Amino acid sequence: MKDKEFRRSMAVFPMGAVMKLTELSARQIRYYEEQSLIFPERSDGNRRLFSLNDIDVLLEIKDYLSEGLNMAGVKRMIEMKREESEKTAKRALSEEEIRRIFREELLSQGGLAQRNPNAFQAKM
DNA sequence: ATTCTGACA
DNA sequence: TGTCAGAA
Structure with missing residues (x-):
């Protein structure tokens, strides 16, 4: 592979x-x-x-942008995913894990939202 | 015709 | 982010 x-x-x-x-x-x-x-x-x-x-x-x-994240948030997501996959070449990140991290990011900084401040409820 | 960089009425 | 200019 x-x-x-x-x-x-x-x-x-x-x-x-x-x-x-x-x-x-x-x-x-x-x-x-x-x-x-x-x-x-x-x-x-x-x-x-x-x-x-x-x-x-x-x-x-x-789609991160459409979910309401700004560049700072998008960068964190992509960077995390990059680290997580580089370090954990073994098991892939589960959907649950990604959603968990995503949620943490949103809550850690209420300022991450920018466009659709209400898109979260609909998505999460 | 396509893409690149730099700049901003 | 759009968009225009000048170059490759």
Whole structure:
């Protein structure tokens, strides 16, 4: 199962493809890269090449934002997930665990909410 | 035609 | 975040 992970990390998608796949603007995608949430490689003329992993993260960022988290909150979530998966290469994070962490983050700082202050009740 | 960086009426 | 400019 190493071959699969290798291909998921293959940087082969140009900006245009990622924009369509994620419904995000180039501006946002570049911004998330600056926030070290994704690490697209560069190619020929300094053009970004994204991997399936980058796209997955972008998709996660999307729904975290729709859940009401701001950039600070999104970064924490992605970073935690990254640490958790790097350190715990063994067992994957259970849905319950992720929801638990998510809830803790929301409660730890009532300021994390930004857009839909009421989306939580509906979701959680 | 596409994407990149930098900047802001 | 959008968007425009100037370059590659």
